[in-house]
Amino acid sequence: MGKTVLCSSMSMGDTVSLTCDDPEFEAEMKANALTPEEAKSIGCPPVQWDDEAKLGPDMGQDPSLVSAEPTYIPRTPDPATAARVNQAWDRIERWLGAHASATLRKLKFGADPQNLAGWETNHGRRLPDDLYVSYLRHDGADGNLGAGFQLPPSYGLLGLFEIDSINWGYCQELVMEGDLDAADPENGTWHGSFLAVGSDGTGRELFVEPRTGRVGEARAREKVEYDGPMGWPSHLTMLEALAGALERGEALRDWYPVVTAGCELRWAEEPAPLRQGCAGGPRPSPTPTPTEEPTPEKPTAEELRAGGCLPSRRTPGRTTRARVPGPRVTAEVNAVWRRIVVWLAR
Numbered sequence: 001m002g003k004t005v006l007c008s009s010m011s012m013g014d015t016v017s018l019t020c021d022d023p024e025f026e027a028e029m030k031a032n033a034l035t036p037e038e039a040k041s042i043g044c045p046p047v048q049w050d051d052e053a054k055l056g057p058d059m060g061q062d063p064s065l066v067s068a069e070p071t072y073i074p075r076t077p078d079p080a081t082a083a084r085v086n087q088a089w090d091r092i093e094r095w096l097g098a099h100a101s102a103t104l105r106k107l108k109f110g111a112d113p114q115n116l117a118g119w120e121t122n123h124g125r126r127l128p129d130d131l132y133v134s135y136l137r138h139d140g141a142d143g144n145l146g147a148g149f150q151l152p153p154s155y156g157l158l159g160l161f162e163i164d165s166i167n168w169g170y171c172q173e174l175v176m177e178g179d180l181d182a183a184d185p186e187n188g189t190w191h192g193s194f195l196a197v198g199s200d201g202t203g204r205e206l207f208v209e210p211r212t213g214r215v216g217e218a219r220a221r222e223k224v225e226y227d228g229p230m231g232w233p234s235h236l237t238m239l240e241a242l243a244g245a246l247e248r249g250e251a252l253r254d255w256y257p258v259v260t261a262g263c264e265l266r267w268a269e270e271p272a273p274l275r276q277g278c279a280g281g282p283r284p285s286p287t288p289t290p291t292e293e294p295t296p297e298k299p300t301a302e303e304l305r306a307g308g309c310l311p312s313r314r315t316p317g318r319t320t321r322a323r324v325p326g327p328r329v330t331a332e333v334n335a336v337w338r339r340i341v342v343w344l345a346r
Contacts, residue, residue, distance in 0.1 A: 011172065017050040018176075032178040042183035043192025044171035072117035077129040085133040085236055091243035093282065099246075101280025102263040106148025109283075111139035111160045119160060128213045130236035131195065135160050145199040151242070152230060152255040152267040155198030155206045166196035166205060170218070185209055190218055197235065208235055229253045249274075 007020035007029070020026035036046035096104035116135060120126050127135070140159025141149035147156040158166070170190040174183050185191040191209075198206030203220040215232035217225045225231060230253065232238040245252035255267035263278035 009176075015048050015050050016172070016176070029176065034175045034178050034180065038180060039171070039175045039192075042171075042174065042180065044175055044183070045168065045192075047172060047175045070118075072114050072121055074113035074117040075120075075126075077132050081129045081236065082133045085130050085239060086137060088236070088239035088243045089134070089137045091247060092239070095243070095246040096265065097281065098279050099274050100259045100263055100265040100278055102278070103149055103265040104280070105283040106142040106264075107138045107157075107283070108140050108142065108159065110137050111135040115160060119163075125193075125210065127195065128208060128210055128235065130213065130234055130239075131197065131208055134235060134239065145201050147201070148264075150266060151198050151206060151238075152252050154200045154267070155204070155230070156200065158197055158199055162199075163195050166199060167192060167194065170194075170205075185211070185224070187223060189221055189223060194218070206230055 003022075005020055005022045005025045007018060007026065009019075010017045018026060018029065020029070030049055033047060034042075034044075036048075039046040093104060093107070096107075113136065116127070116132060126132075138149075138157070140146045140162065141157040143156060145156040145162070146158045149157040151157065171192050174190060174192075182188045183191050185193065193210055194207040195210055196205050196207050197215070205218045206215065207218055207224075208215055209226070213234045214226050215230065215235055215238050217228045217230050230238075232241070242252055244250075246257050249257065249271065251271075252267070255269060256271040258266050258268045258272045259275045259278055260266055261275070263275065263280070
């Protein structure tokens with residue numbers, strides 16, 4: 001039986017700390033990892049080992065010297081695509097409002113166009129137009145990994161900034177294992193260009209492949225699938241199919257829309273009657289009209305005294321005397337403090 005080596009790793013940004021109970025095995029792992037150039041070739045951020053990290057020119061910089069946040073110019077996606085994406089979301093939201101209002105209220109508001117423009121600028125590439133418009137409509141959903149709104153069978157709807165967090169986990173595994181073949185977007189396990197749009201929280205991700213716009217599924221250490229149960233020609237095609245399945249009460253591929261007792265949309269292998277009493281409106285606006293708050297009346301001195309916020313009134317002519325503790329208690333307390341002082345003075 002071969003020797004078992006235990007290793008642990010921790011990352012902070014692009015810097016990774018790797019520790020193994022076998023120093024030779026640890027050195028071999030680091031030597032076999034992808035180089036920064038190889039990592040970038042598969043769309044992944046390079047890994048820098050903590051024992052090799054050096055203080056960069058921007059590290060330790062005085063915060064007062066850091067330039068202001070840059071301004072990004074949002075772009076205009078294809079109008080025809082934008083119209084179809086918004087129509088699909090209109091249909092989805094209308095059904096949720098009538099049958100699963102709790103899920104409707106868990107859909108987040110749209111992403112800030114500045115954030116979308118900034119993401120594209122910082123990554124040096126564009127999001128597919130249908131995904132771009134979808135983020136403008138809803139930047140994911142509430143709950144862990146967007147679990148408040150689930151795509152079949154249980155993919156939570158992810159937001160824009162979760163693309164990078166999901167990608168980093170998969171990329172770190174690819175880079176540390178040093179396997180370039182596994183980074184093939186067609187036949188590998190992941191590629192750094194993938195855009196995660198859904199996650200079930202157990203190592204299964206729904207992603208958009210940006211070169212073609214296809215939707216595929218990824219599972220940890222398994223080959224990616226484009227022809228699986230949730231493979232679609234595009235993100236838009238998936239949204240339109242979702243809207244149709246909800247409106248007709250039909251299965252979306254292998255799963256039927258059902259509504260829980262808490263008025264939330266879920267997916268099941270068998271159909272079920274829709275629940276009554278689950279209609280409702282969307283979540284409140286993020287910038288509601290401010291309301292006039294009444295100015296509270298200032299409490300009187302008597303009210304403050306009654307609440308313990310002011311001392312009681314003194315009786316005229318009455319003298320207040322300070323209380324002196326007994327000599328035995330005083331001696332014992334002073335003896336303890338003398339011992340403390342002697343120890344501190346050593």
